[in-house]
Amino acid sequence: MSTTPVDSTTGIWQSRYVWVTVGAVALIFLAAMQSLAVTTVMPVVSADLDGDALYAVAFAGTLATSVIGMVAVGAWCDRGGVLAPLTAAVLLFVIGLVIAGFAASMPVLVVGRLVQGLGTGGQTVALYVVVARVYPAALHGRVFAAFSAAWVVPSLIGPFLAGAVTEFLHWRWVFLGVAGLTVVAFTMVVVRLHGLPLHTDEPATGRILPRLACAFAVAAGALALSLAGGLGPYAWVVVAASALVIGLASRPLLPRGTLRAARGLPSVVLMRGLIAGSLFGAEIYVPYLLIDHYDFSPTWAGLGLTAAAIAWAVAADVQGRFGDRLGNARITVIGTTLLVTSTVVAGLTAAFGLPPAVLIAGWAFAGGGMGLMYPRLTVLTLAYSTPQNQGFNSSALSISDSVGAATAIAAMGLVFTALVGTDAAFPAVFAIATALALLALVPGLRLGHAHEDPATTHTRASI
Structure with missing residues (x-):
């Protein structure tokens, strides 16, 4: 870490x-932008490529393979510099986008999404390590505030823009356009990083292959879980086996005590996975519900996510200004309450055919809850870290994020597929999201404090 x-x-x-x-x-x-765009346009892509059976896999698969990228890049960074692993991750991200952009069938598009996931996961971890090694600790919060803004702006314009591109051009440009712009953005980073001392003074020496094997097992389990819906009477056997594999294989990839919500960093990592599973698992069905039940166009369905993005931005700013006064426990209670409120409102809307405005307004509460919780968990992770385990801890946080979301999406997809054509399909999905948000209270009340830098805590979510 820079001193x-x-x-x-x-x-x-x-x-x-x-x-x-x-x-x-x-x-x-x-x-x-790409992540939010895909959430908006995937119903159209699925219809165009006759890929309803692989709808959930197109999301869960990307998150599943991102675990492999996170582990590989995290270990790579802990053993030396960050430039080479960042380059490899960005290259995979671009290749995956190009494959998806030119896909002529849903299976090919899923392959592109799998490759893209390898790059997305690695890129996230590498950028966290860049923050740790390039910027002084007092500036970490400002960098993450900028990262928050980089998420919020696409949340505001991404779904609408993706819908418009799909409606007036073609959904393929949602993938291909981002691929070209990513090359330009990476060039800005690589030119400046090339001459900086980015190697750690005390590189990690632990074995990489066992952790990589676990990452592959987690990814395989998540993929099997997302595909279980097409296996008929054997589906629940595959579900049980996949859940067991994911649980066992993820343990070495996470801080000790994560699965039992041990106080401190393990609870930080576990909570991240639970709230990610709740929000991202349910979020892909919000535009789906608007298009399927209310005949929204892709453009207007994308706008349905904008209220949540605005709420996320406002809540993140509130958390950045008053987070210390609130404390981690209060942020947990308030954030999970807002998230539960949103999923309950979404479920009631689907169950009773309430006006779409109720769904859109209710989903804004989800953004508010995540805006409070998400930035706090990121900075707590770095505050609990040392230069020797920055890569491991950063990858663990992202792994929990992805495994939580991938598992939730796969489970929701399985339930949705089983109930499709009935009035229970959408309500069941949102009920699962509600349960996950409530469960997040357990680790959320055990976050502890890692002596966060005051400047970091104050500025981490100001945008």
């Missing part, structure tokens, strides 16, 4: 940091 002293006037846009900041924020922005 360069900074004064109160130093910022992430200063000449020594500006190009790294611009490039890193651009990469986050484009990854966010």
Whole structure:
């Protein structure tokens, strides 16, 4: 981690940091744009490629393979520099986008999404390590605030823009356009990072292959879970086996005590996975519900997610200003309450055919809850970390994120497929999301404090 002293006037846009900041924020922005865009346009893609059976796999598969990328890049970073692993991750991300953009069938598109997941996971971890090694600790919060903004802006314009591109051009440009822009953004980063001392002074020496094997097992389990719906009477056997594999294989990839919600970093990591599973698992069905039940166009269905993005931005700013006064426990209670409220409203809307405005307004509560909780968990993770385990802890947080979301999406997809054609399909999905949000209270009340830098805590979510 960089120990360069900074004064109160130093910022992430200063000449020594500006190009790294611009490039890193651009990469986050484009990854966010693509993720949110796919959520909006996938119902159209699925219909165009006759891929209803693989709808959930197109989401869960990307998250599943991202675990492999996270573990590989995290270990790579802990053993040396960050430039080579970041380059490899970005290359895989672009290749996956190109495959998906030219896909002539849903299976080929899923393959592209799998490759894309390898890059997305690795890119996230590598950028976290870049933050740790390039910027002083007092600036970490400002960088993550910029990262938050890079997520919020796509949340505001991404779904609408993706819907418009799909409606007036073609959904393929949602993938191909981001691929071209990613190359430009990466060039900004790589030119500036090339001459910086990014190697850790005390590289990790642990074995990589066992952790990689576990990552492959987790990814295989998540993929099997997402495909179980097409296996007829054997589906629940595959579900049980997949859940067991995911649980066992993920343990070495996470801090000790994560699955039993041990106090401190393990609970930080576990909570991240639970709230990610609740939000991202349910979120893909919000535009689906608007298009399927209310005949929204892709453009207007995308706008249905915008209220949540605005709420996320506002809540993140509130958390950045008053988070210390609130404390981790209160943020957990308030954040999970907002998330539960949103999933309950979504379920009631689907069950009783309430006006779509109720769904859109209710989903805004989800953004508010995540805006409070998400940035806090990221900074707590770095605060609990040392230069020797920055890569491991960063990858663990992202792994929990992806495994939680992938498992929830796969389970929801299985239930949705089993109930499709009935009035219970959408309500069941949102009921699962509600249960996950409530479960997040357990680790959320055991986060502890990692002596977060005051400047970091105050600024981490200001946008």
